Structure formats: structure tokens, C-alpha cells
Amino acid sequence: MYEILTDIIGNQIVAYVIAAALPLFVFILPFALVAVLAERKVSAFMQDRLGPMRTGPYGLLQTVADILKLIQKEDIVASDTDKKLFNLAPILVFAGSYAAFAAIPFTSAYIGSSADVGIFFIIAISSLVVAGILMAGWASNNKYSLLGSMRSVAQIISYEIPAALVILTMVMLTGTLSLSEMTEMQTQYFWNWNIFGGAETGIVKILLIPFMLVGFIIFYISSLAEVNRTPFDIPEAESELVAGYHTEYSGMKFAMFFLAEYANMFAVSAIVVALFFGGYHSPFGYLGNAIGIDWLIPVEQLFWFTVKGTFFVIVQMWLRWTLPRLRVDQLMNVCWKYLIPYAFVNLIIVGILTLL
Amino acid sequence: MKQYLINTWQAIYTVLVGMKITFKHLFVPSVTIQYPDVKQPMVDRVRNRLFVNMDDCIGCDQCARACPVNCIEIETVKSVPPEDLGKTSQGKKKALWVTKFDIDIAKCCYCSLCVYPCPTDCIYMTDSYEFSEFERNDLIYKFATLTPEETEEKKANFEKFQAEKEAKKAAAAAAKAKAAAESKPDDKKE
Ligand code: SF4
Ligand code: SF4
Numbered sequence: 001m002y003e004i005l006t007d008i009i010g011n012q013i014v015a016y017v018i019a020a021a022l023p024l025f026v027f028i029l030p031f032a033l034v035a036v037l038a039e040r041k042v043s044a045f046m047q048d049r050l051g052p053m054r055t056g057p058y059g060l061l062q063t064v065a066d067i068l069k070l071i072q073k074e075d076i077v078a079s080d081t082d083k084k085l086f087n088l089a090p091i092l093v094f095a096g097s098y099a100a101f102a103a104i105p106f107t108s109a110y111i112g113s114s115a116d117v118g119i120f121f122i123i124a125i126s127s128l129v130v131a132g133i134l135m136a137g138w139a140s141n142n143k144y145s146l147l148g149s150m151r152s153v154a155q156i157i158s159y160e161i162p163a164a165l166v167i168l169t170m171v172m173l174t175g176t177l178s179l180s181e182m183t184e185m186q187t188q189y190f191w192n193w194n195i196f197g198g199a200e201t202g203i204v205k206i207l208l209i210p211f212m213l214v215g216f217i218i219f220y221i222s223s224l225a226e227v228n229r230t231p232f233d234i235p236e237a238e239s240e241l242v243a244g245y246h247t248e249y250s251g252m253k254f255a256m257f258f259l260a261e262y263a264n265m266f267a268v269s270a271i272v273v274a275l276f277f278g279g280y281h282s283p284f285g286y287l288g289n290a291i292g293i294d295w296l297i298p299v300e301q302l303f304w305f306t307v308k309g310t311f312f313v314i315v316q317m318w319l320r321w322t323l324p325r326l327r328v329d330q331l332m333n334v335c336w337k338y339l340i341p342y343a344f345v346n347l348i349i350v351g352i353l354t355l356l
Numbered sequence: 357m358k359q360y361l362i363n364t365w366q367a368i369y370t371v372l373v374g375m376k377i378t379f380k381h382l383f384v385p386s387v388t389i390q391y392p393d394v395k396q397p398m399v400d401r402v403r404n405r406l407f408v409n410m411d412d413c414i415g416c417d418q419c420a421r422a423c424p425v426n427c428i429e430i431e432t433v434k435s436v437p438p439e440d441l442g443k444t445s446q447g448k449k450k451a452l453w454v455t456k457f458d459i460d461i462a463k464c465c466y467c468s469l470c471v472y473p474c475p476t477d478c479i480y481m482t483d484s485y486e487f488s489e490f491e492r493n494d495l496i497y498k499f500a501t502l503t504p505e506e507t508e509e510k511k512a513n514f515e516k517f518q519a520e521k522e523a524k525k526a527a528a529a530a531a532k533a534k535a536a537a538e539s540k541p542d543d544k545k546e
Binding site for chain 2: 042044045046047048049050053217318319321322323334338342
């Protein structure tokens with residue numbers, strides 16, 4: 001992408017800036033707009049309500065109005081906060097979740113960075129979010145914020161272990177760290193997806209399916225915890241902690257946390273899709289191939305990637321409005337006593353199966 | 357170990373049960389009533405805003421006297437002979453001009469006690485409940501149909517009538533007195 005832009009514009013720096021900002025404006029902002037509305041509508045329908053109905057037809061412009069409101073809000077910095085850290089934290093959190101998009105293959109024609117260490121980079125860079133959250137809680141000089149951020153950090157670090165173990169399993173199976181290469185291996189039809197044992201054939205493929213399913217469930221649960229979604233939303237726990245680490249933030253800084261949360265939701269769903277559900281590949285072959293138009297294929301791929309990613313975001317919302325919040329001890333229980341042992345066993349079994 | 361596996365299974369199973377329930381509710385029609393656009397019908401006997409049908413009011417002041425918080429203020433002026441106020445819908449003859457009929461709905465406690473004594477059933481509760489105002493004075497509802505000028509006119513008329521009556525009375529009394537005075541000397545004469 002970067003090379004193409006350099007060719008078009010002729011200036012490397014401009015091309016670089018555009019390539020870096022592209023996913024933000026083309027994808028994340030519209031996605032956040034739609035996702036916030038979807039979240040409110042889904043929650044409303046699940047509770048037999050209507051949700052926002054006043055702004056625009058069926059309340060479709062609600063998030064636009066909300067964003068406009070947030071932009072106009074006064075940017076309050078309480079007097080006893082640690083100003084530098086306080087102002088840096090939302091940027092860091094957003095940067096961390098945005099950087100993850102660099103290694104996500106949206107289509108075969110667009111990937112921010114084609115670095116070979118894709119998934120590894122994502123795990124590493126999303127740790128910035130942890131630092132940002134801790135910073136926000138500490139700098140706010142507010143006990144609720146601090147409690148929230150401590151919980152958040154404990155939770156994210158704990159759940160990174162089962163997530164990393166599952167990713168390790170997948171890396172072992174596919175033999176690559178790059179998400180686009182992993183996606184390419186799951187090409188053509190849906191029975192080549194990793195959740196159905198990958199592109200292999202024979203008895204091993206059948207044997208792999210249950211273990212892939214276990215891996216998927218573990219990874220999905222830990223990704224929920226990593227993005228602080230219910231049932232793992234104890235860092236924000238409205239009923240206990242006001243709003244957790246972003247209690248003291250207002251206006252655009254709050255909006256950045258919000259945007260980061262939704263960007264993160266899509267990022268983890270995208271990783272799930274790339275690891276288990278064939279990435280950007282269509283489940284039934286391509287229309288572009290059938291009628292012989294080459295440029296149609298990347299467009300279709302983008303469509304399928306968005307559809308699959310959005311599906312998992314919707315499942316996240318579905319879970320959020322189904323399950324109550326866990327207690328801190330239950331949270332740790334689930335992670336250390338259940339997810340990690342299962343992930344380990346899974347890792348070993350898949351390892352043996354790949355040797356067969 | 358067995359308990360461990362059972363726990364795992366139950367965790368997954370119960371989450372799925374919950375998800376099934378919420379999924380079903382996705383398709384249950386919503387119970388929301390879009391309030392200002394759609395209103396729930398009120399029951400028959402609701403007590404909300406008071407209304408006075410001035411065509412029927414005979415100005416008897418019964419409602420004002422029944423009110424426990426004195427939020428009804430009525431002033432009346434008697435009609436003078438050539439004026440005809442017509443009849444109420446129940447056939448009662450109206451004899452008083454109602455020059456002031458104010459209900460301070462801010463004071464009203466919706467007890468409905470003013471409704472019962474009305475001889476013509478012209479003060480009653482309606483089902484309108486949206487009558488908030490910015491000024492408290494706007495909550496004083498003025499039901500009197502006469503304009504201030506008319507009120508002045510009626511008052512003047514009545515006073516004139518009264519004065520004429522007084523004058524007539526006085527004249528009659530004077531005449532009587534005169535007649536009496538005149539008849540006395542007559543008596544004396546005879
Ligand atoms: S409802 Fe009760 S308080 Fe209100 S005006 Fe009638 S008598 Fe007075
Ligand atoms: S009781 Fe009825 S008729 Fe009498 S003054 Fe009140 S509203 Fe008018």
C-alpha cells in the first residue's frame with residue numbers, strides 16, 4: 001500500500017502519513033460510529049426496548065450527535081492530577097489499540113505493515129494499552145480510577161497468557177507469525193479454515209477440529225477480557241467504580257478512550273477471524289474469479305473481512321448483554337485455574353497432532 | 357478432576373443458555389411507548405387538569421367553598437333586568453355574570469371535591485396532564501369569558517341599576533312620606 005501511494009504522490013513522507021491515517025479514517029471512525037449505535041440498539045432489543053429513536057430516522061444519527069457533543073465539551077483537568085501523565089494516557093491507549101491495526105490484513109491488497117512478525121507485533125504493541133490505562137488511573141489522583149486501572153492491568157496481563165498460548169498453538173500449526181500468510185493458508189472454501197483443521201487433508205484434519213474449537217473459545221474469552229468487555233468489565237464496573245480509569249476524563253480525551261475501546265473490539269475480532277476463520281477469504285470462492293474481474297477480488301475480501309469481524313463484535317455485544325460481571329476472584333479463577341491449563345493441554349495435543 | 361470438568365462444561369453450557377434467552381428477546385416486540393407521540397389511554401376516573409364549562413356555570417360559588425385549599429376564586433355581578441343570560445344546558449336560569457373564575461392549578465391537590473357540589477356539573481376533571489409552565493402565574497387558569505371592559509360595563513350597569521333602584525326607592529319612600537305628610541294635614545283639615 002505504502003509503495004503504491006509513494007508511486008501516486010511521489011513524496012515518501014506524505015505517502016507515509018496517508019498510509020498511516022488511512023485505516024483510522026476509512027475504517028475505525030466509521031466502524032466506531034456504527035458499532036456504538038449497534039451496541040445501543042442490540043442492548044435495547046435484547047431488553048425489549050427501542051433504543052435511541054429521536055435523532056434522525058430510527059435514531060440512526062445518534063452517535064453523530066454524541067460525537068458532536070463530545071467535541072464541544074469542556075476539557076476538564078482536575079487541579080490535583082498529574083498533568084503530564086493525565087494528558088498522555090488517552091493518547092497512549094489509543095495509539096496502542098490503533099497500532100494493532102498495522103498488522104491486520106484487511107484484504108490481500110492492503111496491509112499496513114507486511115512485517116513477518118505480525119501477530120507477535122500485535123501482542124507486543126497492545127501492551128501499550130496497559131501502560132496507558134495504568135497511567136490514566138494513577139494520574140487521575142482518584143481512588144476509583146486507581147482501583148479500576150489496577151484491576152484492568154491485572155486482568156489484561158493475566159489474560160494475555162492464555163491468549164498467547166492459543167496464538168502459539170496456531171503459530172505452531174501454521175508455521176508462520178504473519179497474519180497475512182496465515183490467511184493465505186486458509187484460502188478457498190470454508191472447510192480450509194483453521195477452525196475446521198486448516199488446509200490439511202486426511203485424518204489429522206478431523207482430529208484437529210475439537211482442539212481448534214477449544215483454542216477458539218479460550219482465545220475469544222481472553223480477548224474479551226483484554227478489551228475489558230462484560231463479563232470482564234470489572235475495571236470500568238459502573239456500579240462499583242463510577243467509570244474506572246476514565247472517571248476523571250471529559251470531552252475529547254474521554255472520546256479517545258471510547259474510540260480505543262471500540263477499535264480494540266474490532267482488532268481482537270479481526271485477530272480471531274484471521275487466526276481461525278479464514279481471514280479475508282470468502283467462504284464460497286470469489287465472484288471476481290468466476291466472472292474474471294481481478295480488481296473485484298480485494299473488494300470482496302474487504303467485504304468478507306468486515307462481515308466476519310463485525311459478526312464477532314456483535315457476539316461480544318450479545319455476551320455483554322447476557323452475562324453479569326464477574327468478581328475479581330472469579331476472574332482470576334477463570335484465567336489461572338481453567339483457561340491456562342486448558343490452553344496448555346491444547347498446545348501439547350495440537351503439537352503432537354501436527355507432528356503426525 | 358471430575359468436578360473440574362463438570363465446572364467447565366457447566367460454565368460453557370450456562371453461557372449458551374443465557375445467550376439463547378437474549379437471542380430470543382431480540383425478536384420480542386419492544387414494550388416501549390414512544391411517549392409524546394404515542395400516549396397511553398387514561399382510565400375514566402383520572403383526576404388531572406380541571407376544566408370549567410362556562411356556558412353552564414351559574415356562578416353559585418359552591419365549588420369555591422368546597423375547595424380545601426381555596427384555589428378557586430369567583431366573583432359575580434348580578435344581571436340587570438333587560439339582560440338575558442340564557443339558560444344552562446340543564447335548563448337552569450342564569451342570573452349572575454361571572455366576572456372572575458380563576459383556578460390556581462398550582463395549588464390544586466386534585467381532590468375533586470369541587471366537582472361534586474356543582475349543581476350544573478360544569479366543573480370537571482379532564483385527562484390532560486401535560487400543563488407545565490415556565491411561570492407560576494401561568495398556572496392560574498382564568499375561565500371567565502367576559503373581557504375586562506365587559507366586566508367594567510356589567511359592574512357599571514349593576515351599579516347604575518342599583519343606584520336607580522335606590523333612587524327609585526328613595527323617590528318612592530319620599531313620595532310615600534310626602535303622601536303621608538300630605539294626607540295628614542288633609543286629615544287635620546277634615
Ligand atoms: S380538585 Fe380539590 S383542590 Fe383542586 S380546585 Fe377542586 S376542590 Fe380545590
Ligand atoms: S359550582 Fe359549578 S355552577 Fe357553581 S360556581 Fe362552581 S362551576 Fe359554577
